[in-house]
Amino acid sequence: MAVRGADRRERTGARIKVAAPPPHLTQRVNDKLWFAGCVKDLLGPAALPPSYCTFGPVGLAGRLGALARRFERIVIKIPDSAGGAGNLIFLSELIRRLPPALLSRRVSRLLARRGWNGGFPLLVGAWDCDVLASPSVQIWIPARDDSLPVVEGIFDQAIGDEEGTFVGAMPCELPESLRNRLAGEALQLAHLFQQMGYFGRCSFDAVIAGNDAATALPHWIECNGRWGGTSIPMTLANRLLGDWKRRALLIVQRTDSKNRPCSLPAALARLGPLAFRDRGEEGIVILTPAGLETGTGMHLMSIAGSTDAARRQALAAESLLRAEPTDGRAGSGPR
Numbered sequence: 001m002a003v004r005g006a007d008r009r010e011r012t013g014a015r016i017k018v019a020a021p022p023p024h025l026t027q028r029v030n031d032k033l034w035f036a037g038c039v040k041d042l043l044g045p046a047a048l049p050p051s052y053c054t055f056g057p058v059g060l061a062g063r064l065g066a067l068a069r070r071f072e073r074i075v076i077k078i079p080d081s082a083g084g085a086g087n088l089i090f091l092s093e094l095i096r097r098l099p100p101a102l103l104s105r106r107v108s109r110l111l112a113r114r115g116w117n118g119g120f121p122l123l124v125g126a127w128d129c130d131v132l133a134s135p136s137v138q139i140w141i142p143a144r145d146d147s148l149p150v151v152e153g154i155f156d157q158a159i160g161d162e163e164g165t166f167v168g169a170m171p172c173e174l175p176e177s178l179r180n181r182l183a184g185e186a187l188q189l190a191h192l193f194q195q196m197g198y199f200g201r202c203s204f205d206a207v208i209a210g211n212d213a214a215t216a217l218p219h220w221i222e223c224n225g226r227w228g229g230t231s232i233p234m235t236l237a238n239r240l241l242g243d244w245k246r247r248a249l250l251i252v253q254r255t256d257s258k259n260r261p262c263s264l265p266a267a268l269a270r271l272g273p274l275a276f277r278d279r280g281e282e283g284i285v286i287l288t289p290a291g292l293e294t295g296t297g298m299h300l301m302s303i304a305g306s307t308d309a310a311r312r313q314a315l316a317a318e319s320l321l322r323a324e325p326t327d328g329r330a331g332s333g334p335r
Helices: 005-012 023-029 032-043 057-068 092-097 100-113 176-196 231-241 264-274 290-294 307-322
Strands: 051-054 073-077 087-091 122-126 131-133 135-141 150-159 166-171 200-209 217-224 248-254 283-288 298-304
Touching: 023 032, 023 176, 032 051, 032 122, 032 176, 032 217, 051 057, 057 073, 057 092, 057 100, 057 122, 073 092, 087 092, 087 100, 135 176, 150 176, 150 231, 166 307, 176 200, 176 217, 231 248, 231 283, 231 298, 248 307, 264 283, 264 290, 264 307, 283 290, 283 307, 290 298, 298 307
Parallel strands: none
Antiparallel strands: 051 122, 073 087, 073 122, 131 200, 135 150, 135 200, 150 166, 166 248, 200 217, 248 298, 283 298
16 A cells, blocks of 8 residues: 555654645646746747637637637637647637537537536637647756756657647757747746746647748747656657767657557567667667557657658558567467
């Protein structure tokens, strides 16, 4: 039976310290509405898409109608949802066509399918349609009195559907001017959080909105006040290589593909020479085996000498991991 920190402190009299940000602040930085307010106050309204807070069904329907007259697509976001799981996107044409009462009922029904419990406020805003990239800035925020926040990496996220579901990442290939702007604005946000008492891993997701890199601008979408799908592999690559920037990385996360269930030892056997070896310089690292073991997908990192090589290696690995067992047995999965 696990012993909680408070129980351990009471039993032993020892002083218990937790290397994590305060729980209430962690909840706030992960709240999309709160984060949008911080971006607007610190970086200005142009640093995020037009976004509004709504406090009830009538206000929600009214705000949807107003935005639908100005923008092609509108998004409703459940503030405490992770990533794209709580995003609901509408074509403005559909919003304009529905009477407010019918629109409100349909929205409530669709939000419920996203896990919404009926609570307000909700975030409503314009959905950027002209997007060049979906970067994520990986930050380490030291304790307030130690040192300044550090940008450890800027990654381009691979988005798997319209709602913005994360399916992978690779180091950012945007022009240097845009990468510098992303890093600078992210550091401003990180410094603000540090002054509030935040400590530890954090990342900021954005989209580069515009038709070309010369005129496009970052729009900040959300904060991930936690370890995540990019920061964990990036940190693992630091452990394996000394510095992840020495090699090209490609993170692959497939959660909707079908493959024959395969145990971790069997998966490594299938990869053969492609599997990353101790003190190696390239290869495939299986990040979590659950998808392979259940036959529902895969989660891996490809490390190679170039971006193209990392892509080719990842494609080869996916093909091998989806292949039928060569001995014809169906029992290669876990028992």
